[in-house]
Amino acid sequence: MLRARSDAAKDKRRQALLTAALDEVFEKGFAATRMDDVARRAGLSKGTLYLYFDSKEALFQGLIESLAYPNLEIVEQITEQAETLQEALQGIRQFAPTLIRQTDLPRLMKVLIGDSQLFPDLVRAYREDLIERVLAMIAALLSRADARGEANIADPELTARLIMAPIIFSALWQGVFNQNSEADVDLDKLFEIHEQMMLKALEIRCVS
Incomplete structure (x- = not known):
């Protein structure tokens, strides 16, 4: 997965992760939500997720x-x-x-x-x-x-x-x-x- 180089691309990935996170916690609750599932739902790697957010x-x-x-x-x-x-x-x-x-x-x-x-x-x-x-x-x-x-x-x-x-x-x-x-x-x-x-x-x- 290529890293986002422009600010616009970074903002787009960050928003994709936030949208995926809300979908996950809304469906499963905070405790059951896993970072892997958030990244997968956003179509990004777990490593990419941790570049933006270091914890749930x-x-x-x-x-x-x-x-x-x-x-x-x-x-x-x-x-x-x-x-x-x-x-x-x-x-x-x-x-x-x-x-x-x-x-x-x-x-x-x-x-x-x-x-x-x-x-x-x-x-x-x-x-x-x-x-x-x-x-x-x-x-x-x-x-x-x-x-x-x-x-x-x-x-x-x-x-x-x-x-x-x-x-x-x-x-x-x-x-x-x-x-x-x-x-x-x-x-x-x-x-x-x-x-x-x-x-x-x-x-x-x-x-x-």
């Missing part, structure tokens, strides 16, 4: 980073660029179905829940690198809205969890119960309803 834990950490960081950037753009809280909630509502339907985060969450006791450090990294950072972004958004009198928010940190709750639940539903679209949910309608409920609960008003 490093491979899984790479999965977390590859799936979390791009979506974190989108949430950051929504929360930072929105001129009003209502606009930000609308942006979150529009992005949530895409996050669940078109990314592998639901599958990764299923693996984390199923095998969390086997790799607590990686679970903590997922919580810190994705969940808590998203919650902090939304809490900061809520704090700014409260400070300028746009909404009535007594506890931004806990309110951020209420905003995220249906997204987390829907991702779990997708990864655990709806793998073959046999228990599909109208996500667009669900998040539209949730947005309207939050607008009323937060008493959002225009600020001149």
Whole structure:
């Protein structure tokens, strides 16, 4: 097997390994997944796999980073660029179905829940690198809205969890119960309803 010489070729091989790894751990669980099987599924040698990831834990950490960081950037753009809280909630509502339907985060969450006791450090990294950072972004958004009198928010940190709750639940539903679209949910309608409920609960008003 020839080594990848260009950065583009290296990125392509790395992504192939990450995709294969997610497929393996999703089907077999973290404990039963072997590095040999990941390499074989990716169509690469085990030696090539170890050039990119020196352990199964490093491979899984790479999965977390590859799936979390791009979506974190989108949430950051929504929360930072929105001129009003209502606009930000609308942006979150529009992005949530895409996050669940078109990314592998639901599958990764299923693996984390199923095998969390086997790799607590990686679970903590997922919580810190994705969940808590998203919650902090939304809490900061809520704090700014409260400070300028746009909404009535007594506890931004806990309110951020209420905003995220249906997204987390829907991702779990997708990864655990709806793998073959046999228990599909109208996500667009669900998040539209949730947005309207939050607008009323937060008493959002225009600020001149």
